[in-house]
Amino acid sequence: MSAGNAATGPHVLRRINALAVLNALRAVDDLIATVSGLVQATGLSRPAVTRALTALTEAGLVEFTGATEHQVGRPASRARFRAELGHVAGIDIGPHKVLVMVADLSGKVLSQRQAATPADATGERLVRLLRTTLAKAAAETGVAPADLWSVAVGAPGIVDHASGEIVLAPSIAGWSGLPVTAELRGWLGCPVHIENDVNLAVRAERWRGESSDNLLFVQWGERIGTGMVIDDKPYGGASAAAGELGFIDLVTDLDAEPPAATDGLGAFERLVGAGAILRLAIQRCSGDVRDRLEATGDIAFLFDAAREGDEAALSVVDTIAARFARGLAVQLLLMDPQRVVVGGGVTRAGELLFEAVRKRLRPLLLAPVELRVSALGAAGVALGAVRMALDHVEERLTSSL
Amino acid sequence: MSAGNAATGPHVLRRINALAVLNALRAVDDLIATVSGLVQATGLSRPAVTRALTALTEAGLVEFTGATEHQVGRPASRARFRAELGHVAGIDIGPHKVLVMVADLSGKVLSQRQAATPADATGERLVRLLRTTLAKAAAETGVAPADLWSVAVGAPGIVDHASGEIVLAPSIAGWSGLPVTAELRGWLGCPVHIENDVNLAVRAERWRGESSDNLLFVQWGERIGTGMVIDDKPYGGASAAAGELGFIDLVTDLDAEPPAATDGLGAFERLVGAGAILRLAIQRCSGDVRDRLEATGDIAFLFDAAREGDEAALSVVDTIAARFARGLAVQLLLMDPQRVVVGGGVTRAGELLFEAVRKRLRPLLLAPVELRVSALGAAGVALGAVRMALDHVEERLTSSL
Incomplete structure (x- = not known):
């Protein structure tokens, strides 16, 4: 019973109110609002908002800036969220790149740094690369890594x-079982959280306004993974292993043994992941396009050529669209979501590719679905990590009020 | 605000208490319990239980039978749920059979009748067949169809x-768009409900004790469909079209156009549904086994032969297990459920088949899963329909208290 009282006692209410006021302050563009504005935004009473602001001011999170501006009758108290008070970092570790974002407490990304992951990176080398990339991104914002308040890693x-x-990461050698959060925590001195990359991309979508309560998010890059939102809650499965579209097998002959994977990729990733797209493009294209693809390994050249009407490039786009639709159709037949959002590196192809995907998808489905390309592109995972780091900061902040 | 008051007013509480007492009464084997027993089973106070029993008695649902039995001091009031007061029917309409169950208000199945669906059955003929089968099942229990309290249909x-x-039923000719519930309602005069067959099978599993809160149920017969329970709630998808495992395509060459379906079956159903198993068995088996399969069209003979060590039959079982595992693996990689329960006609094969499925499944998965065969066999859908019909009866009963 005492736990029940603690969970509903007045200080919990104060904390909830403070969090509501903090969120309302952070939701306004310039981080400044009047008490009346906050009353309206939160639905709380004026005394409750004032009490919350006092607690937030005492904690250093809010300052009053209204001295210069007076209304007739009474001075307008303008509260400002001190987003510059602290910083967080969000990190995306992929098989080919490490992307680090440093953001202030409002979630505004102040700097970001990307580094290529060597193909033969061991876990140890990855941690080193991660430290230097993080240090560079932090330095750009004028922050020492040790001064970060919270860090989240997506992998x-x-x-x-x-x-x-991470207990199972087939795509990065030496990565499974590596105590990456412990390593970073020891170095940074702040809490370090880790989460599946696709789950973080889903978090970023929702943060940036995706509100469907029955959503399928597909991360399409070198790897292919999906995240589901069911009844407005992220769905992770019984072993936090749901959504592994990259591992479904549409390739192996039905009565044959599936071949053992040597590249750590799943069958569907090996079919339409960024690497497979590159291979198919090099195989079918010729001349300049092929040269550029071979030299850079960047599939952006394929999509550029397709947009310019190169027939070989267009045929690659169509083949990839048809194959991707085949796999995606499987998940849609099973999940029947309201909306599909596709993010990840391959979305740089733009509508050229996704119009073809929609066309190929339609005859394979029993129920209609809306498919759109994420506005976050390849930044989704890192941005979701920023959001996760912020969530943890907020939890600590408000629990200390 | 008045709606809020109505939903929490004292008569709502009375209704909830009456329902709790009714459920407790129905949960005991002989439908008889003492007031003390009901106090213990429901957690309600003795006065609340007594009030609920009075209301239930006035409604005719409960009678007291304790007159013969006295304890020292006070007479033991023994309440009995009058399950014989009314009857419901649950109907399973499949591509090959119609199965009707008639049950009393405790859910005890008193009679059941099955009829084969002609291959060329139009919607109208199906409705006629349904009426005669229902009439026979009801007559066996001594009830006229017009005296049924509630009917539910799974299709x-x-x-x-x-x-x-039903808005989309590719497997039964003339069935899509047929106003089957309106037809039956007009004939019977009682409420008639309709639900997807697999959803009803899931309901039956949960009714009969399946308590996993993250469950995948697979109905494996002529058709293949799945039902999911997520966070202890049935998950139907945005368009009530989730779980269509039968339609996933592991067969068509990746870069080919999927062939237009002429049999109404999905690609996976055409691969490992009961019909496909029969065709493969006739193709590979010989002698007596083949003769019996051809004469009866019943795959039970295949499984009998396999159990007796017939090599051709065993090879069919292994091929089917491998193919079924390939498709099921897809759904498991996406959903990551805690447990899989397989029901439907093919479960008559027993552990011989399902041990092979488990073995084939293991190397295809990233997370472990428990797979078991439903104890309900081919009766799941009709039983779930009985449960649905009862739920509607209870809703009406308790809302009139």
């Missing part, structure tokens, strides 16, 4: 939420 | 819950 693989480590 | 296809009709 492919299945996260053991109890230990906070 | 393959996507149900439009607003109109209460």
